[in-house]
Amino acid sequence: DQQVKQNSPSLSVQEGRISILNCDYTNSMFDYFLWYKKYPAEGPTFLISISSIKDKNEDGRFTVFLNKSAKHLSLHIVPSQPGDSAVYFCAAFRIRGTSYGKLTFGQGTILTVHP
Amino acid sequence: DGGITQSPKYLFRKEGQNVTLSCEQNLNHDAMYWYRQDPGQGLRLIYYSQIVNDFQKGDIAEGYSVSREKKESFPLTVTSAQKNPTAFYLCASRQSYGYTFGSGTRLTVV
Numbered sequence: 459d460q461q462v463k464q465n466s467p468s469l470s471v472q473e474g475r476i477s478i479l480n481c482d483y484t485n486s487m488f489d490y491f492l493w494y495k496k497y498p499a500e501g502p503t504f505l506i507s508i509s510s511i512k513d514k515n516e517d518g519r520f521t522v523f524l525n526k527s528a529k530h531l532s533l534h535i536v537p538s539q540p541g542d543s544a545v546y547f548c549a550a551f552r553i554r555g556t557s558y559g560k561l562t563f564g565q566g567t568i569l570t571v572h573p
Numbered sequence: 574d575g576g577i578t579q580s581p582k583y584l585f586r587k588e589g590q591n592v593t594l595s596c597e598q599n600l601n602h603d604a605m606y607w608y609r610q611d612p613g614q615g616l617r618l619i620y621y622s623q624i625v626n627d628f629q630k631g632d633i634a635e636g637y638s639v640s641r642e643k644k645e646s647f648p649l650t651v652t653s654a655q656k657n658p659t660a661f662y663l664c665a666s667r668q669s670y671g672y673t674f675g676s677g678t679r680l681t682v683v
Contacts, residue, residue, distance in 0.1 A: 467613070490670055499582075501663055501674035502616075547615060559604055559623070559667055560631070563615035 464564035477535040481548030488550040538571045575600045579675035596664035604667040605647035
């Protein structure tokens, strides 16, 4: 049961343009959503998060949008830079219940930003 | 600086041998987690621990064991019962809504 899905395995974008990474989820009980960036053979690096009670959170070039009715979130990177090239993971967790704090990850999207 | 240390970065073992992966944190976080990453897949939860001397199975616990005798340490043992142990293993800790990940251990079984 894949509760968090990233349906695009890869995305290719020109430097300076917008990158939009998408994520869908099925569990309406998730309270927090996070985006991580990961390079091969390294641990994930936290990028940005959003609470389920908000619909937008912005941090510099990164903005996350949450559409609860559609159970969909997206990460916008503007402007995209070649250093943004990495695998991006969407993750979610609950802050209540027996599985609280447990992160559920999507499969990841490989972002390539061309100079 | 506070953080999570996973060692070694690369580990090679013969098939049929048990191997223990180290995870140490000095962040004073209560909760710790072990995830596994395979090519083309997201991170999957193996085991987690909310407090010392307590731990729970994650989604893919078969063939693995853990202990949590100290708050700072959460070692993972990959046993010979794990059918496909070759993977990238990540340890994480959490306090409130903030997760911190280690840099991972690449285990290769030959």
